[in-house]
Amino acid sequence: MSDLTRRRVLGRTAAAAAAIVLAGPAVSAYAAESGHDHHGTGSGHRPFDEIYEGRRIEGRLTSGSGGHHDFGIAVFVDGRPLHIMPRGDGWISVINHYEVFASPYEVTRAAVRALRGANLV
Structure with missing residues (x-):
């Protein structure tokens, strides 16, 4: 017979739930410290305007x-x-949604290249 009892299953489930609950604040603290959150909306964005x-x-x-x-x-x-x-690993656009870029600036430049002179509708 297996050594797996209802008490052990409940104990392991509780331990896993506690680990998940405790991981949330750790991830939030890391995101706040690094200036990024899971959407990439931290203070790392820089405005740009160029031809x-x-x-x-x-x-x-x-x-x-x-x-x-x-x-x-x-x-x-x-x-x-x-x-x-x-x-999770960068930015995508409606123009090239299969390729991931490191920043909004890079994804915008890639979209211009993909448009090849066509207008954005």
């Missing part, structure tokens, strides 16, 4: 608390909004 391959690209800081799709920065190509979102 790249003949297109004007802009990154404007936002409050980061305006709703479900407010990630702390809004990006534009020739004045039109480019929808971007954070992923």
Whole structure:
């Protein structure tokens, strides 16, 4: 017979639940210390405004608390909004959503390259 008893199962389940509960504050503390949270909306964003391959690209800081799709920065190509979102390991856009980039700036430049002169609709 197995040594697994109801008491041992309950004990292991309680230990696992406690580990999960205690991990939450540790992750939050790390995110606060590093300036990033799970959405990448920490203070690490920098505004940008430049001409790249003949297109004007802009990154404007936002409050980061305006709703479900407010990630702390809004990006534009020739004045039109480019929808971007954070992923666990970087950023993606509607233009190239299979490739991950390190920052909103890089994902915006990649979108311009992918558009190849076409307008963002």
